[in-house]
Amino acid sequence: MSRIRNIVVLTGAGISAESGIATFRGPGGLWEGHRVEDVCTPEALARNPELVHRFYDLRRAALETVEPNAAHRALARLDRECPGELLIVTQNVDDLHERAGAARLLHMHGELQSALCGACGIRHGWTGALPPDMECPDCGSPALRPDIVFFGEMPYQMERIEAALAACDLFVSIGTSGAVYPAAGFVQLAEAYGAETLELNLERSAGSGWFGETRLGAAGVLVPAWVEAVLAEV
Numbered sequence: 272m273s274r275i276r277n278i279v280v281l282t283g284a285g286i287s288a289e290s291g292i293a294t295f296r297g298p299g300g301l302w303e304g305h306r307v308e309d310v311c312t313p314e315a316l317a318r319n320p321e322l323v324h325r326f327y328d329l330r331r332a333a334l335e336t337v338e339p340n341a342a343h344r345a346l347a348r349l350d351r352e353c354p355g356e357l358l359i360v361t362q363n364v365d366d367l368h369e370r371a372g373a374a375r376l377l378h379m380h381g382e383l384q385s386a387l388c389g390a391c392g393i394r395h396g397w398t399g400a401l402p403p404d405m406e407c408p409d410c411g412s413p414a415l416r417p418d419i420v421f422f423g424e425m426p427y428q429m430e431r432i433e434a435a436l437a438a439c440d441l442f443v444s445i446g447t448s449g450a451v452y453p454a455a456g457f458v459q460l461a462e463a464y465g466a467e468t469l470e471l472n473l474e475r476s477a478g479s480g481w482f483g484e485t486r487l488g489a490a491g492v493l494v495p496a497w498v499e500a501v502l503a504e505v
Contacts, residue, residue, distance in 0.1 A: 289341075313424065
């Protein structure tokens with residue numbers, strides 16, 4: 272670990288599941304009762320905006336009932352105390368990393384507490400319900416939508432993410448399924464540039480075979496232990 276100076280951390284639904292936020296797949300997941308095509312595509316938004324907006328309104332409201340867990344707090348500690356370069360890339364659209372105190376962070380799939388204008392592209396902080404046809408505060412167009420990267424859309428800040436992966440010494444994936452691209456390919460990109468790779472997950476993911484090491488267990492246990500080891504060496 273003493274050789275590690277630049278770190279990229281990818282987090283997925285598994286890290287927030289321990290706070291009570293439902294994952295998308297599996298029994299009780301957010302997709303249960305909803306087809307992806309009905310709530311998370313541009314075509315769904317055009318076809319049935321009321322359903323799509325209501326789906327994300329419920330997800331936004333659920334944030335008020337949950338708190339960051341030990342894994343979020345550990346990554347926030349890493350952010351505060353790690354002297355090298357660090358980028359936490361989250362696939363999650365909740366705000367639990369921010370509430371735990373992480374700052375070197377980006378949301379590649381958007382944020383629940385943000386609205387995007389489909390006309391001018393400006394993003395606005397948003398709490399509460401977001402009804403269809405809400406006017407954009409900037410351009411006045413009735414085109415505000417959930418600021419969520421739908422299937423078929425390009426994730427945010429990919430150039431920044433790829434540059435960080437190319438420069439990092441260590442890539443760590445926490446609580447991800449390893450099934451959603453382009454995030455599922457980050458481990459291969461980091462490894463191609465010579466980085467060490469580590470997976471922390473409740474169970475082996477679809478991409479476990481690409482990692483140099485996989486540790487299985489709850490994020491609330493594995494992540495604090497890993498952060499403690501990293502900070503002991505810097």
